[in-house]
Amino acid sequence: MMIYYVALGIGILTGIGGQMLLKAGADAPDFMSQLFRPSTIMGLALYGSAAFLYIVALRKIPVSVAFPSVSLSYAIVAVLGHFLFGEPFGIKQIGGIALIVGGVVLINQA
Numbered sequence: 001m002m003i004y005y006v007a008l009g010i011g012i013l014t015g016i017g018g019q020m021l022l023k024a025g026a027d028a029p030d031f032m033s034q035l036f037r038p039s040t041i042m043g044l045a046l047y048g049s050a051a052f053l054y055i056v057a058l059r060k061i062p063v064s065v066a067f068p069s070v071s072l073s074y075a076i077v078a079v080l081g082h083f084l085f086g087e088p089f090g091i092k093q094i095g096g097i098a099l100i101v102g103g104v105v106l107i108n109q110a
Contacts, residue, residue, distance in 0.1 A: 005061065065108060
């Protein structure tokens with residue numbers, strides 16, 4: 001069973017990496033330039049890998065546990081967005097992240 005949780009965790013981290021790469025490619029002058037930037041292409045590839053790992057995880061983890069667990073990526077992306085891209089991060093974001101993390105902890109209780 002542990003291998004499925006490992007797949008879920010790696011899938012979450014891979015999705016986060018994909019999101020960061022997509023953001024890095026977003027400073028292109030137009031959409032077509034953005035679409036063909038190496039960071040955008042790699043970001044999309046990581047998203048595809050994340051989806052594959054999620055499928056593996058769903059073989060044994062109930063979707064009612066796996067899908068809410070993926071929401072941890074929202075919290076991590078918000079923090080990384082602040083540190084890597086200077087995006088705003090205040091009390092509202094901290095409160096939202098606390099709620100997300102608390103929810104994931106509750107859902108994953110045995």
